[in-house]
Amino acid sequence: MKKVLIINGGQNFGHSGGKYNHTIAENTMEVLREFENTEIKITNLAEGYDKDEEVKKFVWADYIIYHTPIWWFQLPNGLKKYIDDVFTAGHAKGIYMNDGRNAENPEINYGTGGMLGGRKYMVTTSWNAPATAFTLPGEFFNETSVDDGPLFGFHRMNAFVSLEKMESFHFHDVEKNANIERDMKLYREHLKHIFEQELKPQLV
Numbered sequence: 001m002k003k004v005l006i007i008n009g010g011q012n013f014g015h016s017g018g019k020y021n022h023t024i025a026e027n028t029m030e031v032l033r034e035f036e037n038t039e040i041k042i043t044n045l046a047e048g049y050d051k052d053e054e055v056k057k058f059v060w061a062d063y064i065i066y067h068t069p070i071w072w073f074q075l076p077n078g079l080k081k082y083i084d085d086v087f088t089a090g091h092a093k094g095i096y097m098n099d100g101r102n103a104e105n106p107e108i109n110y111g112t113g114g115m116l117g118g119r120k121y122m123v124t125t126s127w128n129a130p131a132t133a134f135t136l137p138g139e140f141f142n143e144t145s146v147d148d149g150p151l152f153g154f155h156r157m158n159a160f161v162s163l164e165k166m167e168s169f170h171f172h173d174v175e176k177n178a179n180i181e182r183d184m185k186l187y188r189e190h191l192k193h194i195f196e197q198e199l200k201p202q203l204v
Helices: 019-032 051-060 075-088 152-160 179-197
Strands: 002-008 038-044 063-069 120-125 170-171
Touching: 002 019, 002 051, 019 038, 019 063, 019 120, 019 170, 038 051, 051 075, 120 179, 170 179
Parallel strands: 002 038, 002 063, 063 120, 120 170
Antiparallel strands: none
C-alpha cells in the first residue's frame, strides 16, 4: 500500500478564492484513485490544520504532493506558515533531527539531518505569468525556469528534510487565458505517467 499526502495550498485572499488549486487537488485524487493499493489523505489549508497531526501525516506518507498558487513570485502566506509550523513541530519527531553538521567539522554536511528519507514529493504551481515569461529571451524571468528560479528555496527546503523531488507541473496564464479542460488533461497525463513509473511492480 502506497500512501499519498496532498497539500492544497489554495486559499481565499484578495482576489483569489482558491478554486483553481481546489480543482487541481480534485484531479489529483481522481487520478490516484485509479491506482490499486494507494491510500490518500488531503490537507486543505483553507480549512485549518493541527500542526502535530500534520507532522504525523508527513511521517506516514510515501509521497507528498503540494498544490500552490504563486503570489508575488513566492509561496502564499498560508502555505509558508503551514511549512513553518509543521516542519518546526516535526523537529526530532520524524521530519528533521538537525542541520546535519557536527562540532568537529561544521563547514560540511549542512542540510543532511532530514528524517524523511525514502519519501518523494511533487509540486504544482499556478501563475498569472505565461510560460513564455520564463523561456523567451528578454522576457521577465531571464530564461530561468520556475524550479530553478522562484521555487529554488522551496526545493532546497524539501531536500533539507530528505525528500526526493519528482517532476513538477506548472499552470500558466490562469487569470487572463485559462483553459482548464486542456490544462487538467495535460496535468492528469503528467501525474498518471509519474505514478505509473513509481507504482509499477519492482522486479526482484
